[in-house]
Amino acid sequence: MVKVALIQYPGSNCDLDALEILRDVVKARTDLVWHKDLAHDDYDAYVLPGGFSYGDYLRAGAIAATSPSLKIVKEAADGGKPVLGICNGFQILVEAGLLPGAVLRNSTLRFACTWTRLRVETTRTPFTSKAEKGQVLEIPIAHNEGRYYLDKEKIPELERNQQIVFRYVSEEDQPTEEANPNGSIDNIAGICNQNGNVMGLMPHPERASLPMMSPDNQTDGRVIFDSMMRTLRGSEA
Amino acid sequence: MTPGSYVVEVIVENKPLARDPEGETIHQNLILKGGYKQVTSVRAGKLLRMNVEASSPEDARAIVRKLSDDLRIYNPAAHTIQIRIVG
Numbered sequence: 001m002v003k004v005a006l007i008q009y010p011g012s013n014c015d016l017d018a019l020e021i022l023r024d025v026v027k028a029r030t031d032l033v034w035h036k037d038l039a040h041d042d043y044d045a046y047v048l049p050g051g052f053s054y055g056d057y058l059r060a061g062a063i064a065a066t067s068p069s070l071k072i073v074k075e076a077a078d079g080g081k082p083v084l085g086i087c088n089g090f091q092i093l094v095e096a097g098l099l100p101g102a103v104l105r106n107s108t109l110r111f112a113c114t115w116t117r118l119r120v121e122t123t124r125t126p127f128t129s130k131a132e133k134g135q136v137l138e139i140p141i142a143h144n145e146g147r148y149y150l151d152k153e154k155i156p157e158l159e160r161n162q163q164i165v166f167r168y169v170s171e172e173d174q175p176t177e178e179a180n181p182n183g184s185i186d187n188i189a190g191i192c193n194q195n196g197n198v199m200g201l202m203p204h205p206e207r208a209s210l211p212m213m214s215p216d217n218q219t220d221g222r223v224i225f226d227s228m229m230r231t232l233r234g235s236e237a
Numbered sequence: 238m239t240p241g242s243y244v245v246e247v248i249v250e251n252k253p254l255a256r257d258p259e260g261e262t263i264h265q266n267l268i269l270k271g272g273y274k275q276v277t278s279v280r281a282g283k284l285l286r287m288n289v290e291a292s293s294p295e296d297a298r299a300i301v302r303k304l305s306d307d308l309r310i311y312n313p314a315a316h317t318i319q320i321r322i323v324g
Contacts, residue, residue, distance in 0.1 A: 058283075062309060095309065102315035104251070107258045149255050149315045183256065 002232040004030040005043040007073075009064045014050035014086065018206040022047070025209055026225040028232070035069040044232050045082040045126075046073050048089025050142075050204055060103060060145040061091030070096045082126040082228055083198040087143055090190070090200030099191055099200050100158070101150035106143070107183025113142040115215070116181055116203055118166040118189050119173055125165055125196045126231035127224045136173055137166075137220035139203040141181055141189075146202040148184040148191070155186050166190035166201055243289050243297035244324035249311045250282030257281055285310065286323075294322045 004022055008015050015032060022030040031043070053064035064070075070092070077083045077098055085093040093099045106112055118139055120131045131137070150158065158164055166189040170179040175187035182202070190201025205221030208214050251257045257280050264279035291297035301320050305311060311318045 058310070059312065062312070066308065095312065100314065102255075102312040104255065104315055105258065107256060109258050109262060151252075151254065151314070183258070 001029050002044040003042070004028045004045045004047060005033045005038065006030055006047045006049060007033050007035050007038060007069055008049070009035050009051070009053035009067065009092070011053045011055060012049050012051035012088070014204060014206060018047055018049045018086065021206045021209045021225055025222065026229045028229055035064070035067045038069040038072050041072050041076045041079070043076070044235070045228060046076055046084070048085040048092050050087030050089060053088055053092060056145070059095065061088060061095040064092045065095035074098060077193070077198045080195065080197050082231060084127055084224070084228065085200035086204055086206065087202055090202055091145065093198060093200045098198050099193055100154070101148060101191070103145055103202070104147040104149050105145050106147055111144045112146065112181045113140070114181060115140045116189065117169050117171070117173070117179065118203060119169040119175070121164045121167055122162045124162055125192050125199050127199045127227050128165060130227040130230055131223045136169060137223065138214065138218060139205055139208045139221050141203045143182070143202055146182040146184065148188045148202070150185060152185065158191065161194055162196070163191050163194065164188055165192050165199055166203070240292045243291055243294055243322055245287045245289050245297050245301045246321050246323050247285040247287070247301060247305055247310060248282050248319045249285070249316050250280050252315060252317055255315045298322060
């Protein structure tokens, strides 16, 4: 049976939400693992949850990125295993160099806590394989440092490599300035590495995976976890 | 070459092309509103001041340069740093 590690850092606070979705909703055997206790690559997939690791001092994710757990996560990522970073988990993956770019303070200088519309830009990742390209998911954000940044001239390469996974879009499904909650370059909400097996996103799919958690009873976030489970079960078969 | 304790400052700021909304807000909503039209731009950043035991000021600077790169005191995708000896 496939086994998922959900890694806790000092300050993680969305770990139990993600645990509930992984264990009870998509039925993944999941261990909550303290980051210092992750000594071997014994799992089939890794999830880095949201929160505020080490108080977000220096930069969000910068100190957690030096945790020994990241050596194991890198090893797993190099071996092609799925690695998912949500919010602070995304920031940690960026700071650890598993994903390109940087995640800076919101351009509004305000903590943004709102529902967003995310357009699926690629289905090639293990986290979007059950979605459709162009499909729009309603998933909330909650962050102060969510402005994805990469030098403008590097964006076409990211696009060519199909590394842009989600964009914030309007009601008309367009990546407009109004739909961009934090000033991310090119409305980018989530990206993956070149192989596609490491993905990070600022929105919280674990907060949109049960009907009672969303205003209109939708469960759009589930497709990310369902996709991951299909990938894992497929590799198990 | 004077061995001793040096005060080294590291200034981290966004690259020129990465917008700095904090600096822009301080400029627009405080400095320009306050009538200081002579100020044409503001960049906000982060200052780390370190006491470093080293054999010389150059050595202190080199140590801080190395740790800034090794431990990613800044994220080179978005930031620049300046290192200066202040004491």
